[in-house]
Every structure is written in C-alpha cells, then in structure tokens.
Amino acid sequence: MPQDFDLYERELWAGRAPSYERGFARLTQYMVGPLLDAAGVGGGTRLLDVGTGPGIVSAAAIRRGAEVSALDADPEMAETARKNVPGLDVRVAVLPDVPFEDAAFGAVAGNFVINHVGAPDLALAALRRVLRPAGWLALSCWAMPAAAGVLTAVREAIDEAGVPVPDDIPESPFMEYGEPAAFRRLVMEAGFTDVSVEEMTWEHVVDPEYWWETGALSKVGTNGVIIGRQDAATVARIKVAYDGVITRYATPDGKIALPAHALLASAAR
Numbered sequence: 001m002p003q004d005f006d007l008y009e010r011e012l013w014a015g016r017a018p019s020y021e022r023g024f025a026r027l028t029q030y031m032v033g034p035l036l037d038a039a040g041v042g043g044g045t046r047l048l049d050v051g052t053g054p055g056i057v058s059a060a061a062i063r064r065g066a067e068v069s070a071l072d073a074d075p076e077m078a079e080t081a082r083k084n085v086p087g088l089d090v091r092v093a094v095l096p097d098v099p100f101e102d103a104a105f106g107a108v109a110g111n112f113v114i115n116h117v118g119a120p121d122l123a124l125a126a127l128r129r130v131l132r133p134a135g136w137l138a139l140s141c142w143a144m145p146a147a148a149g150v151l152t153a154v155r156e157a158i159d160e161a162g163v164p165v166p167d168d169i170p171e172s173p174f175m176e177y178g179e180p181a182a183f184r185r186l187v188m189e190a191g192f193t194d195v196s197v198e199e200m201t202w203e204h205v206v207d208p209e210y211w212w213e214t215g216a217l218s219k220v221g222t223n224g225v226i227i228g229r230q231d232a233a234t235v236a237r238i239k240v241a242y243d244g245v246i247t248r249y250a251t252p253d254g255k256i257a258l259p260a261h262a263l264l265a266s267a268a269r
C-alpha cells in the first residue's frame with residue numbers, strides 16, 4: 001500500500017542534502033533566473049524562497065539586492081542553505097505551514113517544490129496569505145508526463161532491467177497539475193489573479209558517469225529510492241541499461257545532453 005505522500009517526502013529528503021547539491025541542484029539552477037524574473041524580484045524586494053534546498057534561489061535573489069527569508073521541510077537542507085548563504089534567515093517548516101505573518105512579503109518563489117507537497121491547494125493558499133496585496137508568486141515544477149530525458153533516462157533503465165516500481169511508493173498529488181492548463185487552474189482556484197504558466201525547455205549537459213552517480217546511485221528522488229533498494233547485481237543490470245539509454249543523448253565530447261521540460265507559473269496576489 002502506498003505510504004502517506006508527505007511522510008514519504010520527509011524520508012525521501014532526509015540525508016540527501018549533499019548529493020542533491022552535487023547533482024540535481026545543477027539542473028534546477030537553470031530555472032532560478034526566470035523564476036526570480038517572474039516574481040519581479042529586484043533590489044529591495046522582500047522575498048520568501050520556499051523549499052529552498054541548498055539555497056540557490058535565495059543566493060541569486062540576494063545578488064539582485066533582495067531581502068530574503070527561506071524555508072525548507074528538511075533540517076539538513078535548511079542547514080545547507082544557511083552554510084551556502086551566510087546570514088540567510090532559514091526556517092524549517094513543512095508547507096502548508098508558513099511561519100510568517102500575513103502580508104509579510106512582496107514576492108514568494110519556489111523552485112521545484114510545489115510538486116513535492118502533499119496538498120498543493122493548501123500550500124498555495126498559505127503562500128497567498130503571506131504575500132502583500134499586488135505581491136507576486138512564482139513557482140516552477142516539472143512538466144508531466146515527464147518528457148524524455150532528464151527525468152526519464154534513469155527510469156527507462158530501471159524499466160529495461162525489469163525492476164518494478166515498488167507499490168508502496170506514492171505518486172505525487174501534484175502529478176495531475178503538471179500541464180499548463182491544470183497548473184493555471186490550480187493557482188487561480190487559490191485566489192490568485194493574472195495567472196500565467198510558461199513552458200520552459202533546456203538541455204542539461206552533464207558527464208554520464210556523474211549523472212549516474214548523482215542522479216541514480218545517490219538515492220535522490222524516486223529513481224534513487226528504487227535503485228537504493230536493489231542488490232548489487234540488479235544495480236549493475238540497471239547500469240548496463242542506462243549505458244544503452246544514454247547513447248541517444250550523447251554529445252561529440254563524451255557528455256550527454258538531457259532534455260528538460262518544466263512549467264513556470266506566475267501570479268499576483
């Protein structure tokens with residue numbers, strides 16, 4: 001039986017901060033600039049960065065002259081953000097808990113966090129509460145069903161090796177909102193106005209062995225969880241399949257260029 005999604009998420013992230021920072025954060029980094037632009041973040045903006053992870057959104061916002069607070073559900077992630085962004089006010093909180101006063105912020109941004117919350121509608125309502133009138137929200141998420149590439153190369157290898165997805169792993173409740181019209185509707189239903197959802201695509205160019213290490217063996221994300229449960233012989237079989245799958249994405253200089261497809265929602269309070 002699938003586990004409660006929020007409980008699953010707490011286990012999913014626990015102890016993963018160092019490997020997330022080395023691997024996936026280099027992928028999510030691509031969306032930081034567009035996200036801050038969409039939230040209208042500039043000098044003097046009072047910004048809340050939700051699901052800060054290693055603090056890459058906060059760091060970029062501070063470079064723009066914003067005054068930033070951040071939160072993350074995972075204590076080690078929060079500690080990593082504090083280390084990376086000295087002086088950053090980082091709270092440990094699980095959305096929809098947002099431990100700030102009503103209307104405390106001029107902007108709220110969340111890079112790839114809304115797809116990790118158990119109740120996206122409640123999280124949105126909570127984020128709206130802490131925004132000032134006319135404040136801006138910007139949220140990114142992966143487009144679903146996942147386009148071939150960055151999220152699917154490892155999963156394809158798992159499938160090819162004949163390893164089933166364990167049935168206790170729950171599906172993200174956000175899954176159904178991972179396409180523009182549904183995401184837009186979700187944000188509007190939370191009371192936001194001027195809602196728009198943009199599709200973003202890019203290529204994540206990475207060394208294939210590095211991606212195997214940080215995107216598969218590191219236990220980050222559901223693919224990592226599945227691989228982490230296998231014995232050595234099965235992991236070796238998945239690796240053989242991975243080596244085959246990635247030939248599709250090979251670049252002339254020995255790297256792989258994995259296509260990424262995300263959504264970026266922006267809205268006014």
Ligand SMILES: C[S@@+](CC[C@H](N)C(=O)[O-])C[C@H]1O[C@@H](n2cnc3c(N)ncnc32)[C@H](O)[C@@H]1O
Nearest residue numbers: 013028051052053072073074077094095111116
């Ligand atoms: C995919 S990472 C994104 C990190 C960072 N924003 C980035 O751009 O790389 C998702 C982060 O959200 C946090 N998270 C997951 N569920 C959360 C929740 N319900 N409330 C707050 N943070 C959450 C995780 O601990 C993790 O640090």
